[in-house]
Amino acid sequence: MKILAFDIYGDYAHFRKYYTTTSPLTFSFPPPPTIAGILGAIYGVPKNENLKIFGYDNCEVALQILNSVKKVRMGINLINTKDNKYFLLLKAKNHEPRTQIRTEFVKSPKYRIYVKHRDEKVFNELAEFIQMRKSFFTVSLGLSEFLANFNFIGLYDYEEIKNFEGYINTVIPLAKMTGNGILIETDKKYFKEKIPIKMNPDRVVEIYGDVVYEPDGKKIKANVETAYQLENGETITFF
Numbered sequence: 001m002k003i004l005a006f007d008i009y010g011d012y013a014h015f016r017k018y019y020t021t022t023s024p025l026t027f028s029f030p031p032p033p034t035i036a037g038i039l040g041a042i043y044g045v046p047k048n049e050n051l052k053i054f055g056y057d058n059c060e061v062a063l064q065i066l067n068s069v070k071k072v073r074m075g076i077n078l079i080n081t082k083d084n085k086y087f088l089l090l091k092a093k094n095h096e097p098r099t100q101i102r103t104e105f106v107k108s109p110k111y112r113i114y115v116k117h118r119d120e121k122v123f124n125e126l127a128e129f130i131q132m133r134k135s136f137f138t139v140s141l142g143l144s145e146f147l148a149n150f151n152f153i154g155l156y157d158y159e160e161i162k163n164f165e166g167y168i169n170t171v172i173p174l175a176k177m178t179g180n181g182i183l184i185e186t187d188k189k190y191f192k193e194k195i196p197i198k199m200n201p202d203r204v205v206e207i208y209g210d211v212v213y214e215p216d217g218k219k220i221k222a223n224v225e226t227a228y229q230l231e232n233g234e235t236i237t238f239f
Helices: 032-043 050-054 122-133
Strands: 003-009 060-067 073-080 096-108 110-117 149-156 156-166 179-182 191-199 205-213 222-232
Touching: 003 122, 003 222, 032 050, 032 060, 032 110, 032 122, 032 179, 060 179, 110 122, 122 149, 205 222
Parallel strands: none
Antiparallel strands: 003 110, 003 149, 060 110, 073 096, 156 222, 179 222, 191 205
């Protein structure tokens, strides 16, 4: 089995943080359940089934940041749909026709996603779709308004390395670190976020985890329990 790599990018993205309500904030990159949705859209899996096929138990994913993470905030208008009706022009029942919500977005996002799947048939069909730049459903970056494009990068043989110490190209889960963890370098920035790692088909998060990343996409030197060294020289670790 090989590892599939492809790039996904767009003008804007929003991956809503689970603890925000009235002023939605965004993760800097799509968490694994969101990546499962992206893969499901490409492959043609209904929304309520993508976590069965591309979820934590069957599919391993890793993510590399390619464009520096830049966030902006803009107001978006939400339409009032109380009582299952549109109130576009007139006030009704003391509700305004629109509500403006200040929302955070990632500007010019670009990521490289790595995929390893237990089912060889699913993996090969997914790789074929991506090579042809074809998707069954429309692919977006978090919200349906933020259409995404994607490019095939490669199918790579790899070497699995235990107790690896060196440079990692991808976002690193703290749970996968060993020994001294991160080896700090002065020319880099280190950010930490808690993200959903595993979500069941009922869309209930079963595992949250802290991850570390470099917002400009630079490689991080770290000790990890398992790393995968690809034939192109990149080293990754899965969520």
